[in-house]
Amino acid sequence: MNKKQIRILYVDDDPDDFFLVEAFLKKIDDPVYTIVHAFSFEEAQRRILERFDIFLVDYRLGKTTGLELIKEIRSRQAHAAVILLTGMAVGNLDREALQLGASDYLVKGQFDAATLDRTLRFAYRDSQIKENLDLVGEKFRSIFERASDPFLLIDGDSLILEVNPSSIAKFEFEEKVLTQSKLPFFTELIEEQFLKDQLIEKLQNKFEIIDFEATLINKSRNTFRGLVNIAKQNANTFQVLIKDLSAIKAKEEEEHNLKKFSSTGRIARLLAHEVKNPLTTIVLSADQLQMELPEEVLKESGDLIEVIQRNCQRINQLVTQLLDSTRFSELDISSQSINSLLDEALDTVKDRIEMKKIKIIKDYDPAVCNIEVDPEKVKIALINLIVNAVEATDRNDGKMKLSTAVKGKLCRIEIEDNGTGISKENLERLFEPFFTSKSTGTGLGLTNTQNIIFSHGGSIRVKSEVGRGTTFIINFKLNQTPEEPR
Known part of the structure; x- marks a missing residue:
């Protein structure tokens, strides 16, 4: 059976003390200690570039002290076990050494081989535990930061302690909230009052885990349906993971x-x-x-x-x-501004818009990236959707809102009207060939629109409510930047 090998750097300008410690260590059969002697602070500085498991450091090192070397060791090897040695107990030296990162403190002449072995083993074990905890912490931090879903930490009073980047984007937290002492309460993000009350009660009772669906609200008062999973991390900290069911x-x-x-x-x-x-x-x-x-x-x-x-x-x-x-058709692809394409499509049907006195609201993202599309075909698709919105709006206060935005790696276009809306049964058949609720027309306009968007690798979906209007949502992939190869 292989015995554990532990490397020690002994830093002391007194060779007699080194020989004594070396003799103690030779009496120990398992683990096997390998000890290397550094006679000065300067030599120790060079040696700590090597990998050692334990450092035995004398307090007196010429013009400097072992405390200075402890700082140096900690900056190089954060988890190594460091034990301070001195010829006598001096005031609060042990406390100061521990604050600087020393694992333990020994007085020369007051320990034997068994005491030294026990101190070394405990210090080495503690250093391994700290290293493993840091590794686990780094993994958790990586998962926390890179999670595509909102991930929050809250306390037993529902106060938000920390949020990941996805939470910032979803709920529109400002970046500076991460540095403030007080964040919003998580319950403020839940719309249903009965769910708020239930959650507060469960948090106070220190539950283990809970799953529930809720309507969640962001800073702009926009809502989405989410699946909320809350698990206990420790006595008064809880992990909150949110799945956007709408998405x-x-x-x-x-x-x-x-x-x-x-x-x-x-x-x-x-x-x-x-x-x-x-x-x-x-x-x-x-x-x-x-x-x-x-x-x-x-x-x-x-x-x-x-x-x-x-x-x-x-x-x-x-x-x-x-x-x-x-049928997917051949595309004449070029880099285009989606904002410009929308304006050109609007200009094509401006007579219809003016005749119906429809108010146009533009909410374009001025910084939206160009997209690789066939401009003429995409304009046909946009014109079809705008004409649909115009024809669905028969009221005196007709409005049409056109929005563009960047959502992750997608360019999103929304065309929203406050027209008659579409019934649920018609909504399911909307893109079917020859399906139309109009008295005239072939019923192929939206089928063709869908074909154009799919031909570009995009997506289209529709939200509608009878009497309140319809929104078409189109997504195109953004141009790849030089830093993000295709």
């Missing part, structure tokens, strides 16, 4: 829309194949009849052949439009 739902909706769009595309291609082949046969047959039938028969049949030809052409156009609206 999870939005992600699931985006994935569902993409799958639905892919499925629609497959059906469209199958339909085009099954319809266009017999349709071509019908058109050719009608053309042949028109050429071969006698003049008198054509007169008797009236415009029946033309009706067949005209409706075949209409069916062909619809199938082609369906294919175009569900």
Whole structure:
């Protein structure tokens, strides 16, 4: 069985004391101590660049003291065990040494091999515990800082002790709150009063863990639905982890829309194949009849052949439009300002907006990065959404709000109106081909819009409430910076 090897640097200008300590250590079988002698402060300074487990430091080191060397050791090896040696007990020397980071204190001539061994082992054990605790603390700090979800520490009175960067972004805390002595109470972020009361009671009773759903409020008074997990860290500190259920739902909706769009595309291609082949046969047959039938028969049949030809052409156009609206097309990509594209789309339909006297509110992020898109196609998508908002607004106080912002690595566009809104059953079918609640139109505008956005690797979703309006939310990936390679 391998014995534990422990390296010691002994710092003392008296060789006799060194030989005595070395003799004590030779009597110890396990662990195996390897001791190296440094005769001066200067030599010790050079030696501490090496790796030692324990430092035995004499108080008297020429013009300096062992206390100065303890500071030097701590700056180089934060967790090493340091034991101060002196020829006699001097006032509060032991307390001063411990404050500077010494593990223990021994008086020369007042210890034997067993005492020395016990002191070394305890000091070494304590140094290992401190090192492990620091490593665990660093891991926790890394998890805390890098967590993508809001992560907070609170006390038993619900006072927020610390927040991670995700919490700052989500709840719009100011950076300086981290340096202030008092932060908001966590219960102030919860909308439901009964949940606040329950949480305060559980905190006072020092519960172990709790999960609950709540409506949470940020500084701007915006709300989101969250799953809150609170676990006890120690006697009066609790860890709070928050999952944004709204974000999870939005992600699931985006994935569902993409799958639905892919499925629609497959059906469209199958339909085009099954319809266009017999349709071509019908058109050719009608053309042949028109050429071969006698003049008198054509007169008797009236415009029946033309009706067949005209409706075949209409069916062909619809199938082609369906294919175009569900098939990814080639893109002419360039770097574009989303703010400029929105303004250009607005300008295209300004006559409709002015005719309905709709008030336009712009909330653009002036610092939003450019995005890599096909500008003409994206403008078509934006125009479709703006026209939809215009047509949904029939009231005298019609408003449309256009917003841009950076959300993580995404550029977000929101087009919001205060129109009639969309019923839940219609909302689920909104992007389906040929679905429309209008008396005119093919019902392919939003399908085409969705296709354009998906072709760019973006996403689109919609929130609506009958009688209160509709919001379309579009996300595009931001341009990659030189520091963030693709």
